[in-house]
Amino acid sequence: SAVISQKPSRDICQRGTSLTIQCQVDSQVTMMFWYRQQPGQSLTLIATANQGSEATYESGFVIDKFPISRPNLTFSTLTVSNMSPEDSSIYLCSAAVGTGELFFGEGSRLTVL
């Protein structure tokens, strides 16, 4: 299995500011992903964090709004830029391990005022 740690676990932010969420995996993984879970909703994939290259974004998500970095095989960051109340969500990092399982971090609960 893999242990995935996210920071911060929760935050309250002001409209117009940006927040960077960190995701650390306790082992090297080939693939990392970022998901969003809006209040009372299911999870939606934001992007695949590619090591050493630009992230691959899903329809409806753009790099300017959600810049992602992945400098190595154990770490990634997601920034939520120019936040609005609609960005209030749980943001989850996930990693695919060799056993075929996909693990998730505990999530970062973001509230934008």
Next chain:
Amino acid sequence: AQKVTQAQTEISVVEKEDVTLDCVYETRDTTYYLFWYKQPPSGELVFLIRRNSFDEQNEISGRYSWNFQKSTSSFNFTITASQVVDSAVYFCALSELADSWGKLQFGAGTQVVVTP
């Protein structure tokens, strides 16, 4: 189009009752993976099972069991003798080979409420 359908929004049971969660999926791929996750009130996603499309054998893990039926595109999940700690939202998810491994499409989730 919704690729994973969990038609049950909420299921309420009394402790020790069995509960079955339905999951119907849609894909044109012949190789795909199906998952179940549990999300307790604390919010973290707990991995329960991954099943590939070539393995239709049903699986049992303790009080949990899964019934995979390709003929009906269903991957149902049963909790036997439910307990209060089973109260959570349960998500079914699909990963298609056409996508990169690890990209999951989630169903809407089913809230399970187990009362003493």
